[in-house]
Amino acid sequence: MKDLNLLPQEYQGKSPAGHWFVLFLILCLSVWPIVNYGFLKPLRTRSEKKQMLASARAQTGQPSVLEKDYEQQQAKLEEWQDRISAFHEMEEEAPQSWRNRCDVLMDSLPHGVSIQEITCDGTTVVVSGSSPDEVLLAEYLRNLKDSGFFSEVRMERILYRDNKEVAFHLYLYGILDFRKTKEETS
Amino acid sequence: MAFSRKVLALDMGNHSYKIIAAVKEPDIRILHYGILPWEEINGTGTPVRLIRKWQYRSMNTVLSFHHTSMVIREIKLKGEEESRFPGLVWEEMNRYQTDLNEKFDYDYLLLPERDRQNGQRTALAAAVSRSVNREYIDRAIRLGFHLTAVDVQIYAVLRVFRCLMNRCRELPSHSAYLMLDLGYDNTTVAIAYRERIFAPRVIPVGCRCLEGGSADLMEGYLIPILRSCSSLIDTFTYSHAGIPLQQAIAYGGGVYAGGVCSAMQDQISVKLSDMNEFRNYFPEIPSGMDLNLYGNCLGSVLWKENTE
Numbered sequence: 404m405k406d407l408n409l410l411p412q413e414y415q416g417k418s419p420a421g422h423w424f425v426l427f428l429i430l431c432l433s434v435w436p437i438v439n440y441g442f443l444k445p446l447r448t449r450s451e452k453k454q455m456l457a458s459a460r461a462q463t464g465q466p467s468v469l470e471k472d473y474e475q476q477q478a479k480l481e482e483w484q485d486r487i488s489a490f491h492e493m494e495e496e497a498p499q500s501w502r503n504r505c506d507v508l509m510d511s512l513p514h515g516v517s518i519q520e521i522t523c524d525g526t527t528v529v530v531s532g533s534s535p536d537e538v539l540l541a542e543y544l545r546n547l548k549d550s551g552f553f554s555e556v557r558m559e560r561i562l563y564r565d566n567k568e569v570a571f572h573l574y575l576y577g578i579l580d581f582r583k584t585k586e587e588t589s
Numbered sequence: 590m591a592f593s594r595k596v597l598a599l600d601m602g603n604h605s606y607k608i609i610a611a612v613k614e615p616d617i618r619i620l621h622y623g624i625l626p627w628e629e630i631n632g633t634g635t636p637v638r639l640i641r642k643w644q645y646r647s648m649n650t651v652l653s654f655h656h657t658s659m660v661i662r663e664i665k666l667k668g669e670e671e672s673r674f675p676g677l678v679w680e681e682m683n684r685y686q687t688d689l690n691e692k693f694d695y696d697y698l699l700l701p702e703r704d705r706q707n708g709q710r711t712a713l714a715a716a717v718s719r720s721v722n723r724e725y726i727d728r729a730i731r732l733g734f735h736l737t738a739v740d741v742q743i744y745a746v747l748r749v750f751r752c753l754m755n756r757c758r759e760l761p762s763h764s765a766y767l768m769l770d771l772g773y774d775n776t777t778v779a780i781a782y783r784e785r786i787f788a789p790r791v792i793p794v795g796c797r798c799l800e801g802g803s804a805d806l807m808e809g810y811l812i813p814i815l816r817s818c819s820s821l822i823d824t825f826t827y828s829h830a831g832i833p834l835q836q837a838i839a840y841g842g843g844v845y846a847g848g849v850c851s852a853m854q855d856q857i858s859v860k861l862s863d864m865n866e867f868r869n870y871f872p873e874i875p876s877g878m879d880l881n882l883y884g885n886c887l888g889s890v891l892w893k894e895n896t897e
Contacts, residue, residue: 406892407696407715409739410652414726 511546513539528575536567553577598889599734601654601725604773604842607886610648617873617890622883649737651889653745654725655772657791658718660685666710674699678712685716692719715741738892743789745888747781756870765834767818767859771843773797778817780825782832787825790817796843815856840864840884
């Protein structure tokens with residue numbers, strides 16, 4: 404039971420409970436957009452995108468197929484690289500290659516120096532010949548060194564004859580890449 | 590609505606405004622009390638300054654006033670469904686409004702007991718002219734009071750009576766009491782019995798008319814009051830034969846109009862006392878506080894939103 408109260412409703416202040424309810428409502432309304440747009444919506448969008456990605460993967464095939472394709476292409480590439488290197492070797496062993504080397508040996512000869520024999524085992528060239536004197540022979544050696552086609556030029560044997568003439572055996576090591584060296588010198 | 594421990598009771602009388610500021614719990618303790626004369630209320634800014642000084646602005650205020658338009662009725666509610674009771678009370682009040690051609694603000698409460706014969710519930714309804722009610726409310730708000738309730742003065746005094754009857758053996762609770770509120774412009778007579786008020790009547794004469802001081806004026810003031818008292822006592826003793834009615838209690842500023850109480854005592858058959866005679870039964874009120882003047886106000890201090 405209560406005591407009589409003739410204060411009209413419109414004059415009565417809101418109850419504290421009512422105040423709290425209104426405050427809570429305002430708080431909810433202000434927090435809701437933050438929660439919705441800050442957390443819920445991004446999460447929803449993320450899950451949707453995940454689903455879309457999964458369905459796209461299902462349509463385009465598995466990632467392992469792509470990897471297999473990549474491996475096959477890589478294997479083909481290696482095979483082609485092997486073939487190209489084989490072609491390079493073949494080119495180095497070709498008569499044209501040897502002709503170029505002989506040209507270098509001949510072009511480096513000073514006037515009067517002659518070559519009697521040239522032997523080659525793939526990595527070393529042995530040149531035998533004769534020179535009117537040792538000065539010209541030394542010039543021949545310098546020319547060969549300066550040509551840049553050989554990594555090392557070494558005099559193996561010199562035979563002095565009566566008329567200052569000398570016979571010689573030269574060892575030329577490390578035949579460098581003929582094309583590259585030629586390009587550099589040019 | 591939550592009601593704080595501190596309360597301000599404001600009795601807006603025609604002669605003056607009475608104010609009591611009190612703490613209600615655990616026991617009632619009067620903090621301040623005072624009278625604001627009518628001239629000051631309408632004249633200088635003293636009341637507002639006083640209100641501010643006493644820090645009344647933030648306190649919940651129970652307002653009470655007295656007006657001839659006040660209607661108090663007991664309405665028998667037919668039917669069992671309590672959900673229909675508000676509608677029934679509204680219909681009854683609407684009938685009053687139509688008959689009296691006046692809009693009312695009203696409130697009611699359901700009395701706990703049922704009719705022994707048919708089990709009907711009774712609603713106690715109080716109504717007052719809407720324009721008058723709002724005029725008083727607006728006036729109080731303009732003065733800076735924070736209103737919580739508008740109390741019905743006759744029930745405010747009944748609370749004080751109940752308190753008094755619990756403490757005073759001379760006033761047994763099984764008796765009925767004639768209540769006489771001798772106001773400045775109006776006089777209220779009613780019979781109180783336990784929690785009920787029987788047939789409250791407002792007589793449009795007040796002690797203002799005694800300000801001339803002549804014997805004719807006294808006669809003109811007393812005759813309508815005594816006639817109403819006699820009629821009321823007769824009606825009550827006829828309809829409630831088993832309930833003793835031996836005591837009348839007068840209060841209000843009219844008690845101090847010279848010779849009024851003694852003249853009344855000569856004319857009525859029951860013993861007449863003024864309320865301040867019982868002030869010793871209220872140790873919680875300050876010694877200077879006159880119960881005849883502050884009776885209504887003290888009753889509003891006891892106003893509860895939810896009574897036990």
